[in-house]
Amino acid sequence: MINALPPALVLILGALPLIFLKGKAKGVWLLILPVLSFINLLAIPVGSFWSYDFLGFEVVLGKFDKLSLIFGYIFHIVAIISNIYAWHVDDRVQSIAATVYAGAALGVTFAGDLFSLFVFWEMLTISATFLVLARRTKAAIAAGARYFMVHVAGGLCLLAGIIMHVQETGSAAFGFIGLESFASYLIFIGVGVNCAWPFVHSWLVDAYPEATITGTIFLSAFTTKTAVYFLARAFPGTEALIWIGVAMAGFPIFYAVIENDLRRVLAYSLINQVGFMVVGIGIGTHLAINGAIAHAFNDILFKGLLFMSMGAVMYRTGKINATDLGGLYKSMPWTCTFCIVGAASISAFPLFSGFVSKSMVMEAAAHGELRFVWFVLLFASAGVFHHAGIKIPFFAFFSHDSGLRCKEAPKHMLLAMGIAAFLCIFIGTFPQFLYQLLPFATDYAPYTASHVIAQTQLLFFSALAFTLLLLAGIYPAEIRSVNLDADLVYRKGAPWLYRVCDKIFNGINDFGDRVFVQQFPAKLSRFFSDPARNLQSYGVRLLTEATGEEKTLASRQESAERRTRNLAYPVGGGVLLTVSFLAAVSLVFFFF
Amino acid sequence: MKKSNETNDKPGMFDKPENVKRLLVIFFTLTGLTLGIDLFYHKHAIFPWEEYFGFYAVYGFVACVILVVISKFILRPLVMRKEDYYD
Numbered sequence: 001m002i003n004a005l006p007p008a009l010v011l012i013l014g015a016l017p018l019i020f021l022k023g024k025a026k027g028v029w030l031l032i033l034p035v036l037s038f039i040n041l042l043a044i045p046v047g048s049f050w051s052y053d054f055l056g057f058e059v060v061l062g063k064f065d066k067l068s069l070i071f072g073y074i075f076h077i078v079a080i081i082s083n084i085y086a087w088h089v090d091d092r093v094q095s096i097a098a099t100v101y102a103g104a105a106l107g108v109t110f111a112g113d114l115f116s117l118f119v120f121w122e123m124l125t126i127s128a129t130f131l132v133l134a135r136r137t138k139a140a141i142a143a144g145a146r147y148f149m150v151h152v153a154g155g156l157c158l159l160a161g162i163i164m165h166v167q168e169t170g171s172a173a174f175g176f177i178g179l180e181s182f183a184s185y186l187i188f189i190g191v192g193v194n195c196a197w198p199f200v201h202s203w204l205v206d207a208y209p210e211a212t213i214t215g216t217i218f219l220s221a222f223t224t225k226t227a228v229y230f231l232a233r234a235f236p237g238t239e240a241l242i243w244i245g246v247a248m249a250g251f252p253i254f255y256a257v258i259e260n261d262l263r264r265v266l267a268y269s270l271i272n273q274v275g276f277m278v279v280g281i282g283i284g285t286h287l288a289i290n291g292a293i294a295h296a297f298n299d300i301l302f303k304g305l306l307f308m309s310m311g312a313v314m315y316r317t318g319k320i321n322a323t324d325l326g327g328l329y330k331s332m333p334w335t336c337t338f339c340i341v342g343a344a345s346i347s348a349f350p351l352f353s354g355f356v357s358k359s360m361v362m363e364a365a366a367h368g369e370l371r372f373v374w375f376v377l378l379f380a381s382a383g384v385f386h387h388a389g390i391k392i393p394f395f396a397f398f399s400h401d402s403g404l405r406c407k408e409a410p411k412h413m414l415l416a417m418g419i420a421a422f423l424c425i426f427i428g429t430f431p432q433f434l435y436q437l438l439p440f441a442t443d444y445a446p447y448t449a450s451h452v453i454a455q456t457q458l459l460f461f462s463a464l465a466f467t468l469l470l471l472a473g474i475y476p477a478e479i480r481s482v483n484l485d486a487d488l489v490y491r492k493g494a495p496w497l498y499r500v501c502d503k504i505f506n507g508i509n510d511f512g513d514r515v516f517v518q519q520f521p522a523k524l525s526r527f528f529s530d531p532a533r534n535l536q537s538y539g540v541r542l543l544t545e546a547t548g549e550e551k552t553l554a555s556r557q558e559s560a561e562r563r564t565r566n567l568a569y570p571v572g573g574g575v576l577l578t579v580s581f582l583a584a585v586s587l588v589f590f591f592f
Numbered sequence: 593m594k595k596s597n598e599t600n601d602k603p604g605m606f607d608k609p610e611n612v613k614r615l616l617v618i619f620f621t622l623t624g625l626t627l628g629i630d631l632f633y634h635k636h637a638i639f640p641w642e643e644y645f646g647f648y649a650v651y652g653f654v655a656c657v658i659l660v661v662i663s664k665f666i667l668r669p670l671v672m673r674k675e676d677y678y679d
Contacts (some may be wrong), residue, residue, distance in 0.1 A: 257663035258672070330604040366638040374639070382655040398606060450636040453629055458652035460623045465656035467619065476664040482678065484671040491678050 004044050006061040007072060007110055008120060010037040011079075011103030018096045027087050030095060034079040034102070041072050048112050057172040060112025067293070067439040071109045071229045074297045075102060077423070078221040078304055085308055085416035086214035097130035098218045105222040109229055113172045114162045121158065121226075124194075125151040128223055131215030132207045143210040146490070150193065150203040158190025177234040188235065195227035195278065196271050198247045202487035204271060205255075209263040209320070213311040216263060220270055220307050221300045228277045228296050232439075237284025245282055246376045248275030253383035255485065260321045260478045262310050262392055266303065269346065269388040272380055273299045279377065280361040283368055286440040291360025294434055298353040298427060302345035305420040306392060309339035312409035312417070313396055319404070322391075322478040327401030335409045336397040338417040345424040347389035347459060348381060353424045355455065356431035356446045363444075382462045389459075390466050395478065533564035 014033040021029055046069075050061035064072075079102040089095065104127060107120030125148065132144035164183035166172045177184050196204045204224070208216050235241060252268035252275075259265045273295070280292025312335045313328060314320045329336045341352070348354035358381065365374045408414070427434050435442050469475040527534050537557050544553040605611055627649050637643045 253659060254663045254667050255671075257660060258668050327604070329606070363638070371639070378651060379655045379659075382652045383659050386656050386659060401604075401607070448636060449633055450642075453626070453633065454635075454642070454648045457626045457630070457646070457648040460626045461649040461652035462656045463619070464623050465653045465660070467616070469657065469660055474664070475660060476668065479672070480675050481672045482675055483668075484673060484677075 004040050006050050006107075007037060007041050007044075008061070008103045008107030010040050011099055011106065012123075015096045015099040015103065018092060018099065023090070026090075026095060030083045030086070030099070031080075033099065034076055034083060037106075038073075038076040038080070041069075041076060051112070054115060057115065057166070058113060059116050059172070060174075061107075061116055062110050063112030063174070064110065065439075066437070067233060068109050068229070070293060070297060070437045070439070071225065072106060073437065074300050075105050075109065075222065075225075078300050079218075081304065081416050081419050082214065082217045082221070084419070085217060085311075085413050087412035088410060089212075089214050091134060091212075093130055094134045094212055094215060097127045097134065098215065101127035101131065101218055101222060105226050108226045111174055114166065114174050115172055117174055117230075118155075118159055118162055121194075122155050124223060124226065125155060128219055131219055132211040134215060135210060135212045137210070140210040140212075143207045146487070147203050147207040150200070150490075154190050154193025154200070156190075157186050157193070161186025161188075161190055174233065176236070179235060179238050179240060188238075188240075191227050191230045191234075192244070194223050195231065196224055196248070196274060197244050197278075198251060199486045201248070201252075201271050202485045205252075205264055205267040205485060206487050208267040208270070209261050213315055216307050216311065217304050220266075220303050224270065224274050225296050225300060228274060228281070228292065231278065231281045232289060232292060236281055236289055238282055241278050241282030242370065242373060243282075245275045245278030245280075246373055248272065248278055249380035250275070250376050253380060253387055255483060256383075256387035257391070258476055258479075258483060260323055260480060262320050262322055262325070262396060263307065263314070265322075265387060265392060266306050266310060269384055270299075270303055272384055273303065273346065275380065276358055276361050276377065279373060280364060283361075283364050283370070285364055285368065287360055287367070287442070287444065288364035290435075290438040290440050290442050290444070291357055291362075291364055293438055294357035294360060295354075297434060297437075298345065298357045298424070301420050301423050301427075302342045302353060305338060305342035305417060305424060306346065306388065308413065308417050308420065309335050309342060310392070310396065312413050315413070316406040316409060317404050321480065322395035322399075323480055325396045325402050325404065326399035327397070328404060328406070329397040331404070331406045332397070332408050334414050335417065336393065338414075338421045339393050339397065341421040341424055343389040343393050345428065347385035348455060349459060350428075350447070350452045350455060351425065352428040353434075355428055356434065359446050359451060359455070360444055378458070382458055385459050385462045386466055390463060530564060533560055536560040536564075 011033065014029075014037070017029060018026060044062065044064055046064050046066075048060050048063045052059045052061075082098070086094070086098070101124060104120045104123035108117055108124065111117035111120060128151075129144050129148045132140055132147055134140075161183045162172075165177065165181070165187060168181060168183055177187060179185065179188055193200045193203075208219050211219055231238075231241065248271050250272075252271040256265045256268040256272070259268060277292040277296050277299070280288040280295065282288075310320065313325065313332065316332065317325070317328070319325055345352040345354045348358045362374065362377055362381075365377060409417075431446055435444065466475070537560055540553065540556045540560060544550055544556070606615075627646055630645055630649075635643050641647055
């Protein structure tokens, strides 16, 4: 046995003291805890640990290989950065939810079996919901409830798949599953919900922009990336993922262009970036998987950085819509600079982190002769620069002067953004440090002249298009609005479903109540109030109807009634005799 | 607090139109340079079209124009609703 704790438990148990801690002590504990957890992780060698027997299946809380470790590292890094960023937050709900959330993500990452994985999976859902609810606005509470419902549905789908899968294979081990049986499809779709696949993606763009300023930083890192990890472990090389990923990379950029809420723009671009990862996993070659994982690693940092910069703007100005912002570069120069670093990273500028990972996926697609996929990914690369690379910094910090004057972001926020920005540039400049951590050995060289020039051209001419369209007045002006997305189905559909269910189920309920609660017992009680007479009178009526002797009906009924009134049936006596007999028999059995 | 107000109220770098114009000139020049450099190096391409002159430049430009045109003239009329649509 090794001298360490399961990584998930360090954070989840570490959340307990937060119930009592307040103020500075709480802040300090939140800074120390992920660092302790990281040290704990570094002390664990590659292998499987903490296995227990559960109903005849092996539950493994720690399966450590290169694939799970790289996710473990980045989850710790982002937890540390996010906690620095959230230093000012004095809200017990948020601190506990965020810590448990990070712990649950580690639980999924290092789970060696599907049962413990599922437990942590659900823990992700619950804790994430609280990060949305904690904003405590009406919109946030509604979005949090929708978030919860969608993820519970996805979780149930996953659970059904897991149970069937375990039944079929006789093993609960978490490894390659592949898309074959019905069970594997259920698992696939259940994970797809967390991965924000098209049509089940709208929880992300619905809830993330409604969450708290600091909550969104955590949210952007964990849920989708644990799903990416799951897919990389269980479904590498599944062709369906290529097409799902292509759709994810493609459609959100159109929405991002017309969206006014800048955090929602980032939420759309989050789906777009996860699309690259999903394509990579779908292609399934070593280069593609490496690219997907490296991109997940980088995305956590630059997407976190972008969300942090927008969070800082929101923290200082209370506004996040492009229509309300602009000209903030004067008030918040550092935030602006860090935002531009994040924008350059997500756009994959040479020397920034996105460049060294996105290109791996692109090249893997090209080597696989996937022409259409390659063209869409290239389109998405230009598009992401357009909406996340230019639009975010431009509308927040430049554009027209909104007249807003505020202070620079607080120091701890700047520190957190600074660390993330440093890592983005460091990884972009020295990618070998990241490449060493990847699941497969690689000698991939991102910095070739062809590659650097091609990417620079792509980006400069995308920027040229933006500039010219803006100068020509064609660029869509930001408008206060709601843009319909797949969540329309349940946001407008749910009241309809409610009404239909109300009609059907309450109809059945009503019917049951009327017939079985009111009418039927009443009839029965009337019948049994005098069963003999009722039975006879019914029999007599049937007989007379059959024979046609209606004259005799009255007299026959009357005689039946007379017999009843005189109790001329030995029923009571019969019951007495039966009871006495049974009592005698039981006494006999008791004594002999 | 007073100090930060003073710095905030100073006209920024981009409040002066000549600065914006200067920036645009630099940007257009750089854009031209990235295209011009295409003539002077040997490309390592996987697909044949990657070797065409200015392939990435044209693709990037056209992609963004298409992106904006589709978003503005097709997607927006389809999906845009008033802010209180769901309330």
